[in-house]
Structure formats: C-alpha cells, structure tokens
Amino acid sequence: MTERKQFRAIKGTRDILPPDSALWNWFEQTARDTFERYGYHDIRTPVFEPTELFARSIGADTDVVNKEMFTFGSGYDSDSMEESAPGLTYSLRPEATASVVRAYIEHGMNTLPGDVKLYYMGPMFRRERPQKGRYRQFYQIGAEVLGQSDAPAIDAELIEMLLVFFWRAGLDRTTLYVNSIGDKNCRPQYVELLREKLLKVKDSLGADSQRRIETNPLRVLDSKLPEEQAIIEKLPRISDHLCAECREHFTKLKEELKLRGVAYEENWRLVRGLDYYTRTTFEVTAAGLGSQNAVCGGGRYDGLVELLGGPPTKGIGFAIGSDRAILSIQESKNLPHLPGLAVFVAWMGAKCYPAAVAIARKLRDSGVSVELPPEEMKFKKSLGLADKLGARYALIIGEDEVASETYSLKRLSDGDQKKLNENDLLEYLESERRGTGA
Numbered sequence: 001m002t003e004r005k006q007f008r009a010i011k012g013t014r015d016i017l018p019p020d021s022a023l024w025n026w027f028e029q030t031a032r033d034t035f036e037r038y039g040y041h042d043i044r045t046p047v048f049e050p051t052e053l054f055a056r057s058i059g060a061d062t063d064v065v066n067k068e069m070f071t072f073g074s075g076y077d078s079d080s081m082e083e084s085a086p087g088l089t090y091s092l093r094p095e096a097t098a099s100v101v102r103a104y105i106e107h108g109m110n111t112l113p114g115d116v117k118l119y120y121m122g123p124m125f126r127r128e129r130p131q132k133g134r135y136r137q138f139y140q141i142g143a144e145v146l147g148q149s150d151a152p153a154i155d156a157e158l159i160e161m162l163l164v165f166f167w168r169a170g171l172d173r174t175t176l177y178v179n180s181i182g183d184k185n186c187r188p189q190y191v192e193l194l195r196e197k198l199l200k201v202k203d204s205l206g207a208d209s210q211r212r213i214e215t216n217p218l219r220v221l222d223s224k225l226p227e228e229q230a231i232i233e234k235l236p237r238i239s240d241h242l243c244a245e246c247r248e249h250f251t252k253l254k255e256e257l258k259l260r261g262v263a264y265e266e267n268w269r270l271v272r273g274l275d276y277y278t279r280t281t282f283e284v285t286a287a288g289l290g291s292q293n294a295v296c297g298g299g300r301y302d303g304l305v306e307l308l309g310g311p312p313t314k315g316i317g318f319a320i321g322s323d324r325a326i327l328s329i330q331e332s333k334n335l336p337h338l339p340g341l342a343v344f345v346a347w348m349g350a351k352c353y354p355a356a357v358a359i360a361r362k363l364r365d366s367g368v369s370v371e372l373p374p375e376e377m378k379f380k381k382s383l384g385l386a387d388k389l390g391a392r393y394a395l396i397i398g399e400d401e402v403a404s405e406t407y408s409l410k411r412l413s414d415g416d417q418k419k420l421n422e423n424d425l426l427e428y429l430e431s432e433r434r435g436t437g438a
C-alpha cells in the first residue's frame with residue numbers, strides 16, 4: 001500500500017489566501033500609485049543572480065550573505081565556457097538593491113535623462129529562524145534613486161514618499177529613525193576608534209559582538225543583548241566623528257525633512273546590516289509586531305555602482321517588508337473597505353439561463369463583479385449562497401422577469417428590492433460601483 005503523503009508549505013514560507021490576498025493587492029497597488037506620483041517606474045529583475053553579486057554588494061561578512069542565502073548550482077551556464085568555471089553558484093535574492101544596480105549598469109541606464117527612479121516588489125529569500133514577522137520567503141516593496149546628485153533633497157523626498165505611502169495604506173503608529181554613518185573619508189577612522197574602545201571591553205561582550213570587533217565593529221551597535229546595552233551607550237558616537245561634508249549633508253537632510261513635515265527621531269546606533277551604505281541610513285518601525293517591528297530599512301549607497309563595475313553614481317533607496325507592514329495594518333484593525341462581490345445572479349429555470357448569461361457578461365464588461373452559478377439552484381439556496389459569498393445584491397431572473405424584460409435586484413443587506421430594465425440596472429450598478437470604490 002502506498003502511503004498517502006500530505007504536502008505542506010516549507011517552514012518559513014506561507015500561502016497568502018483570499019481574503020488576505022485582496023488586502024495584499026490593495027497594499028501593492030497603493031504603493032504603485034504613490035510611487036508613480038513621485039515619478040518612479042517599475043523594474044523587474046530575476047529572483048536569482050550569481051552569488052558573487054550579493055557577496056560583493058551586500059558584503060561577504062554580513063549575516064545575510066554569510067549565513068542566510070539559499071545557494072545552489074555549480075557553474076553558471078553549460079553553454080558558456082567563460083562562465084562555467086567550477087564553484088560559481090547562484091543564490092536566490094535576499095534583497096533587490098544589488099539586482100537593480102546590476103541592471104542599471106548592464107543597460108547603461110546612466111545615460112537616461114535626470115535621476116533614474118525605480119520601484120519593485122516581489123519575494124526575497126533569507127534562511128533566518130522563522131517567527132512572527134520573519135520568514136524565509138518574504139516580500140519587499142522597494143524604491144531606488146540612481147544618478148549624479150547626492151542632494152539631501154533626494155533623500156528627503158524619498159522618505160516623504162515612503163511615509164505618504166504608509167499613511168495612504170493606513171499604516172499609522174510608525175516611527176522614522178534617521179542617522180548618518182559617514183563616508184569613506186570619515187567612517188574608517190571612526191570604525192578604528194570604535195574597534196579600539198571595543199577591544200578594551202571585549203570580555204564583557206557576547207560571542208557575536210566579540211567576533212564583530214574584527215569583522216565589522218559598527219554592527220556591535222545593532223546588538224539587542226540586554227547586558228551589552230550599558231556598554232554600547234558609552235561608546236563614541238559617529239555623529240561626533242563625521243567629516244564636514246557628511247555633517248552638512250545630514251544637517252540639510254534634517255532641515256529638508258522638517259520642511260516636508262516629516263517627523264523623525266535620530267538614532268546614532270542605526271548602522272544597518274548591509275555593507276553598501278554611506279551617509280544617510282533610516283528605518284521605520286511599526287506597532288503591533290513584537291520584536292520584528294522594522295517595516296522598512298534604507299539608506300544611501302554612493303559608490304555601489306562603481307563597486308559593481310559601473311560609472312561613478314550616487315544612489316539611495318529603501319525596502320519595505322510587506323509581510324510585516326500588512327500584519328501591522330491587520331493588527332491595528334485600520335483596514336480599507338475592499339468592495340468584494342457585487343452581484344450574484346439567481347436564475348431559475350432553463351429558459352432563463354440565456355438571459356442570465358447575457359446580463360452577467362454585460363455587467364462584467366461594465367466593471368461589476370458577478371457570480372453566475374453554473375447550474376440551476378433552488379431560490380432559497382441561491383440567496384443563501386449569495387449571502388455567504390458576501391454579495392451585495394442578488395439579481396433575480398425568473399420566467400416573469402424574462403417575459404417582462406426586467407430584472408429584480410435585491411439588496412442583501414436590508415432586503416430592499418427593485419425592478420429595473422437593463423439600462424437602468426447597468427446604470428444603477430455602475431454608480432454603486434463608483435460609490436464603493438470597486
């Protein structure tokens with residue numbers, strides 16, 4: 001006897017089912033709509049790339065690259081001798097900035113007029129320990145600006161756009177944190193100073209922080225370990241060690257945020273977990289999420305394009321964790337009104353079927369959502385199903401209606417019923433659709 005195996009979604013992955021998927025679609029559509037108002041355009045990149053692309057851009061010593069990537073294959077391409085060197089692998093993308101920068105260089109997008117403003121949305125993959133708000137396949141909505149200018153107004157407008165989107169999506173109770181982590185002129189000295197100070201307190205630090213003194217001292221500032229907090233508070237702060245240009249950039253960014261009415265908090269410990277950042281870093285946290293409360297992270301990455309073989313270019317961007325953002329919206333109960341099914345066609349008698357098919361098509365063509373039962377149902381059962389499906393109206397088509405070329409439209413919320421001819425019916429349902437925002 002063969003065993004009957006039941007398959008389940010892999011740990012850390014999940015199915016997004018209706019009605020949640022409608023909320024996801026609405027959330028993503030609101031992002032598209034907002035970003036397009038700010039002049040951003042959609043970019044779609046592959047979900048896997050050469051591992052080396054991520055190692056070079058995100059940093060080979062970061063947790064993301066070191067521990068969390070799903071890597072597979074050996075040799076890129078069997079029919080390209082050049083690329084089939086053994087040991088080369090692909091990885092599922094853990095984020096999309098590296099891919100966007102790769103595409104920017106590959107397609108010579110530096111020759112496009114003005115700043116290149118791009119947005120994307122889709123699944124990302126990190127082999128993290130799954131918990132509430134943390135998955136191995138999760139979804140990001142991101143935006144990137146690439147160009148010649150690093151004007152703080154670009155940073156501020158990007159952040160303004162992000163918060164306008166959150167506001168439109170009903171994601172309130174958020175906090176924006178900003179920081180500057182300096183650039184290649186001032187950060188190396190600060191990192192050395194930090195390393196020196198950390199070496200002095202090494203024995204009081206946990207294993208992760210001890211390791212980071214060597215690999216990336218900045219990341220020690222990220223530590224959440226309670227016993228390290230008092231030590232970290234006494235460490236030198238980057239804001240006291242920025243070069244004049246970085247300090248001015250950060251001051252101007254804060255002025256620009258104020259000009260735009262964007263509330264922020266400074267957080268000198270906001271260093272981010274990816275190596276490509278310079279100057280501006282920011283994060284947004286939201287309520288209702290427990291420990292995984294960062295709904296967005298971003299920052300400037302001037303120099304990343306060059307690092308990946310492109311021309312000198314400035315860049316800044318962010319990525320929103322959709323899973324977490326949507327969870328926070330759901331927990332706040334601040335849900336949008338999503339219209340759902342408008343009309344259930346309750347047809348009775350084989351003679352009425354052609355009229356039911358015809359009117360269902362006309363209504364659908366005019367944008368109304370319609371459910372047409374494929375088989376005849378008893379009237380009571382039909383209305384019961386319409387109710388369970390959440391339809392706003394039942395359109396009753398019996399022999400009387402066919403003979404008089406009218407339709408009976410029953411509003412299911414209060415039982416109100418009216419008889420309408422085809423034109424009036426179409427007009428009525430279309431205006432109802434506009435009223436519900438469907």
Ligand code: HAM
Binds near residue numbers: 273274316322
């Ligand atoms: P990140 O901070 O690594 O930045 O990720 C951005 C957001 O993705 C996080 O704030 C979080 O909401 C979400 N996220 C990350 N990992 C997970 C996970 N395992 N499960 C659920 N959500 C997660 C980046 O990815 C950068 N590429 C952002 C960026 C764009 N910087 C410049 N441009």
